[in-house]
Amino acid sequence: MPAAVREHLIERMHDRKIELDDLNRLRVWLESEPDVPEEPWYKDFGSFKLCGEGRYPKTFLLAGQAASGRKL
Numbered sequence: 001m002p003a004a005v006r007e008h009l010i011e012r013m014h015d016r017k018i019e020l021d022d023l024n025r026l027r028v029w030l031e032s033e034p035d036v037p038e039e040p041w042y043k044d045f046g047s048f049k050l051c052g053e054g055r056y057p058k059t060f061l062l063a064g065q066a067a068s069g070r071k072l
Helices: 003-016 020-031
Strands: 040-044 048-053 056-062
Touching: 003 056
Parallel strands: none
Antiparallel strands: 040 048, 048 056
């Protein structure tokens, strides 16, 4: 993952106050090397949604925020 993308995600993670249990679920999911589409996508982890496009995540949304793209 490019450094700029990683830094953005870390910043958003702190801004969004993501719960530790959900971060662990995110870690397990990322370690599984999930197959994601080239078009915009999102995955709901409970206290947040991870949004991306292609192989890289782009940002975190709060649980109540609407995500666009294909739900994984």
